[in-house]
Amino acid sequence: MAINLTHSEIITLRPAQPFHFDGTFRKSSHFPVPFRHHEPGKYWQTLTWDGEVLGIRMTTGGTGENPEIELTVYSGHRLPESVLDGVVAELTARFDLDADLRPFVDGLAGEPVLGAAIGRWAGMRVSSSYSLYEFLAVAVVLQNTTVRRSAQMLAALFEEFGTRVAFDGRELFAFWRPGAVAGAGEQRLRELKLGYRAKTLHRIAEAFEAGTVDETAIRALPPSERRRRLLQIYGVGPASVSYLLFEVFHHYDAFDTLPPWEQKIYSRLLFDEERVPAEKILAEAAHRWGEWRMLAAHYLFEDLFWRHAREEIPWLRALIRL
DNA sequence: CATCAGGGCCCTG
DNA sequence: CAGGGCCCTGAT
Incomplete structure (x- = not known):
């Protein structure tokens, strides 16, 4: 049984040029998560925003000189303008759409190995389709294990706490809110075969629920303090913090540890x-x-x-x- | 059947 | 600061 999102609004986004749609919305190296889907020129994901479960579709548009994204926001009921504005701002932040990558692309195009990759992917953003909480949940199930088992654990979490959402002819999971995991308790997580990660996931969920970890506040921190703040989160060590700084907070220089x-x-x-x-x-x-x-x-x-x-x-x- | 490492991290000594 | 332990699973 899935929630059907029948209302939709279309909005045109204008990312900074150069922009590479598929490089931004599909990360080939990332492991698959059943809350998003990509096809060339098209991307879908769910978005838990402002207490609502929404469906997001983005398709490529415009020209190389004037790139555009056609964004469709699917919802269970008509959304106020202010919520739509918030969704646009959030997607712009998560996918780094305002970033000016010209200095990078122009400055390093002549690099021996890198140049060819830039030639193919110029305008690709570093992006996170997740909120900070969602990213952390994924990061924890990725720690010290194989991709197969990570996928199993994440599937168990979605089955137990997630929501199935249908929009635009697709069905995807929406992430749960931290409160759901916090309320379920560590023992329930262990029953889902999350092992010692149950403790970490539960503590992280509690921290978000209590507001002691707050994404907006961490975004507002000076970059130099973000790392320190993120390392205070239980279960976040040197490997995870690098991923967070780069993918969620777009520190282009966060390359100081190598798993x-x-x-x-x-x-x-x-x-x-x-x-x-x-x-x-x-x-x-x-x-x-x-x-x-x-x-x-x-x-x-x-x-x-x-x-x-x-x-x-x-x-x-x-x-x-x- | 036993052992071990896997896209880490916490905790202890 | 080095090293043991940790949930599970599949490989050896």
Whole structure:
């Protein structure tokens, strides 16, 4: 049984040029989450916003010089203008639509390895389709396990706490509110086979429910203080904080720790070797790409997975554990 | 059958 | 600051 969203409003968004629709709305390296769906030139996701479950569809439009996104907001009832304005602002923030990437694209187009990726993906944003809370929930199920099991745990959470939503002929899950997990209790989470992550997920949900972690407040912090604040969240360590700073808060330079899995991949990409020390990779990235180093790495990473999807890259296949 | 590592993090000594 | 332990699952 799904909630049917029958009302819709169409709004035109104008992202800063250059803009790359598919690079922004599909991240080939990310693991699949059943609350969003991408096809070339089209993207759908659910959005839990202002207490309501909404459906979002975005399609590509405009021209290269004047890129546009046609946004359709689906809802269970007619939405006030103010809510729609809020949705537009939120999507603009999450997908970094106002970002001016010209200095990055123009400045680094001549780079040896990076240049080709920029050529293919110029205007791709670093983006998060999640709220901070939702991102944290995903980050926790990704920690210290394989993709297959992460997907199992996330599915269990959606089945238990999520909402099925139908709009535009699709059915997707909507994320639960933190209160649902906080109220269910740690024991219930353990029954869902979330193991020791049950404690972390429960504590994070409680923190959001109580307001001790607040996304708006963290967005307002000076960038230099965000890292410290995020590390105070139970279950967030050096690996997760890097992902958060980059994907949720768009720190283009948040490339200062390298988990083993990515170390292997960047070893190949930058040095064509199996295993180069993490410090060497990070130093090289800082040297080559400066303040853009994480964004540059992201371009390489996404380009790699995109190429892999088109034609299998054997060494990468071996690194992707299912 | 047992052991171990997996896209970490917390906690302890 | 190093290292054990942690829910589960699949690989060996």
